Amino acid sequence: MATMTMVQALNSALDVMLGRDPDVLVFGEDVGYFGGVFRVTEGLQRKHGLTRCFDTPITEGGILAAAVGMGAYGLRPVVEIQFADYIYPAIDQLISEAARLRYRSAAEFTAPLVVRTPYGGGIFGGQTHSQSPEGLFTHVAGLKVVIPSTPYDAKGLLVAAIEDDDPVLFLEPKRLYNGPFSGRHDEPVRPWSGHPAAETPEDYYRVPFGQANVVREGSAVTLLAYGTMVHVALAAAEDTGIDVEVIDLRTLWPVDIETITASVCRTGRCVIVHEATRTSGFGAELSALVQENCFWSLEAPIVRVTGWDTPYPHVFEWEYFPGPKRIAQALRDVVEA
C-alpha cells in the first residue's frame, strides 16, 4: 500500500498494465517524453520504451482512428485526449467506429481501447477546459463510461478498463487529480494524503465495472453522484445533517441498477447530482431509471442538481459549479416535500 494522488494512482495503473501486457500501449498529445500536461504518464516512456508510451500529433480523430486500427490488430491501446473538451474531433471514430465495430462485424473485429481524458470544472478553465461530456457517450450503444472519484478506484477501474474487451471512455475528474474537493472553493486546497481512499496497492488489482459504491449510508434520501460531485455531495450531506445515503456510481455505463434501486426504494427520495449541463444529461437517464424501478416507493419528486444549460463561463466558475449549497438545498427540499 502507498498513499497516492489520483494522478499517481492512474500512473500506477498504466505502469502495471504496461508491465503485464506487451499489447498495451499508451499514446496521446504530450504524453511521451513530457509525461502529459497533468503528469499522468510521467516516467512511463523512460521505463517502458519509446514505442510503448509516445507522443502523437494534435489530431484527436487520428488518435482514435489509430486506436481502432491497433485494436483490430489485436492490441490494447490506451489513448489520452488532453481535455475532454477536445474529444469532439474524435467523435466519429469513437461513436461510428469504435462503439459499433463489434456489432457490425459480428464480433470478428473489436476495439478494446481505452480513452482517458480529464473532464470537469473547478479550475477556471473556461468553456474549453471544463466540460463534462459524459452524457453524450452514455447515449452511445457499445461504449462503456467510467468516472472514478478516488485514487483507489481510479487505479482499479483503469486496470479493469484496459482489460475490458470493449471500448471504454475513462473520464478523470481533473479537479480531484491532486486532492479531494468539497466544492468549498474558498477553503485551502486539501491533498489526498490522509484520505482513506488514497491508500492504493502498488500492484495489480481491479475494481469491477457495474458496481456502485455506497460512500455514506443513510435512510432519508438517496443521492446519486460520480466523480468530483461525490465529494461535494458528501460535504453537502454533512452540512444539512440529513441522513443522506450517497452512492458513487463509479461506472456510469454499465450502471449498477441494483444498488440504486435498493437504496431509493428504501429511502423513497432521490437527488441526482452532476456537473454537466442538465438537459439530456446523464441525470435524465438516472431519473428515468429511478422512476421506472422505484415509482411505487417514491415519496417526493426526483431532483437534479447540475450545471446550468450554458457553456461553462470562465468568470462564473462558482456560480456555475453545482456546489454544496445548491445540493444541500435540494436535499432539504426533497426531504421536506
Place this chain on the structure above:
Amino acid sequence: MSTEPNDIDAPLLRNREPLRLHVPQPKRRPGEPPDFSDFTPPEAGSVPRPDVAAPAEEMRPLAFELIRVLDSSGEAVGPWRPDLPADRLVAGLRAMLRTRAYDERMFRVQRQGKSSFYMKCTGEEAVAAAAAMALDAEDMCFPTYRQQGLLLTRGYPMMKMMCQVFSNAEDPLKGRQMPVFYSSKAAGFFSISGNLGTQFSQAVGWAMGSAYKGGDRIAAAWIGEGSTAEGDFHYAMTLASVYRAPVVLTVVNNQWAISTFQGIANGGEATFAARAIGYGVPALRVDGNDFLAIYAATAWAAERARSNLGPTLIELVTYRAEGHSSSDDPSKYRPAHEARAWPLGDPIERLKAHLIALGAWDEDQHLALQAEAAEEVGVALKAAEAIGVLGAGRRPSSSTMFEDVYKDQPWHLRRQRQEAGV
C-alpha cells in the same frame, strides 16, 4: 478458367526483417546543449519572387526555400524586399515592442494571481505585426491565441484586452472566455476558440462568402504547426483550393507544440509549406523572425487573393521563445537556452538593426520607444485593474451568464437563472 495452380514456390511477400514502429525524436532534450546544426538558413535575398499569377507548379520550389529579406548586417536585400518608408518600419517596430511589453506585463500579473491564465508570443511578434500592416484594416482575421499583436497593431484598445484577461466588468466578452481568447468584430478579429485549428477552415468559408457576395474583403487565418495535424487544416486546404477562396493561410511554425517538437506534427521529412503542393495551392516558406519578409509574403498572398487567383499557404519559420502558456515549464522538455541558439534571431532586434543600418534609428530612440510602450501598458493596466481583476473588483453581472446561449432566452434558462438567484 485456367487450371494452372498458383506457383506455390513463389516467395511470400513477407518482410525479411521485423517491422519497426518509428517514433520521431527531437535532437536535443533538457540537459543537452541546443543543436540547430541541421537548420542552416539560406542567404537573405536568395529566393526568387514570382509573379502572383504564375502557375502553382512553377512556384513549387518556394515551399522548400526560406524567403528572407533582412541579412545579418541589417540590410534589406533581394526581390522580396518591400519598399517601406522609414516611418512604416518604425510603426512595425513599435507594434512589436508594444506586443512584447504587453505580454511581459500581463504574464507578470498572472503570476500575481490577478488572472487565471496567460499566453505570450515572445519571439513571434513579427508574425502578427507584419501581417496586420500588410493586410487591409478591413480584412478578416481568424487567428490563434498567439496573434494578440493583430489587435494591438490594428489599434484595438489595450485596456479592453486587459479587461478580457481579467474577466472584469468591462470585459467585452462578459467574463465568459478564458484570458487571451479575445474577439472583436470591429477589429476584424474572429472569436478565438479553445479547440485548435477550427478557425483555419472557417476562414475559408468566410472568404467564400466574401467571394459569393462580390465583396472586396479577404480573409486571413493562422494555425500553429502542431495544429496542422487536425482535420481542419486539411478541410481548409481542400475547400480553399476547390473554390479558389480569397484567403491567406499561415502556418506559424514555432518549432514546439507544448512539449512536442515539429517532427511529431509532420514526420520531419517535408516542410509545412510543402503540404500545399498536393492541393495545387502556391506556398511560401518564410523567415518568421524577419518583419520585412513576412510583410512581403503576406502582401503577395493578399494580392493573389484580391486578384481572384485564390489561396496561398505561408509557413512562417519562427521559434516559441518562452513557455507555451503560464501553465507550462519548457525546461522539462527542451534544452535550456534553445531560444538563444535559434538561428533566425529575434524579430525586434533584427528590425531595429535594419532601421539603424538605414540611418533612420538609434539606440536612444529605441530606448525611448521601449519606454513609451511600457508606459502605455502601465497606464492601461492601472485603468483595467481599477475596474477589477480575477477575484477582486467589479465583475460582469452574474445574470449575464444565462444570456446569449440563444438569441432569445428560453423558459428553461429563465427558470435556471431564477434558481441561481441572479
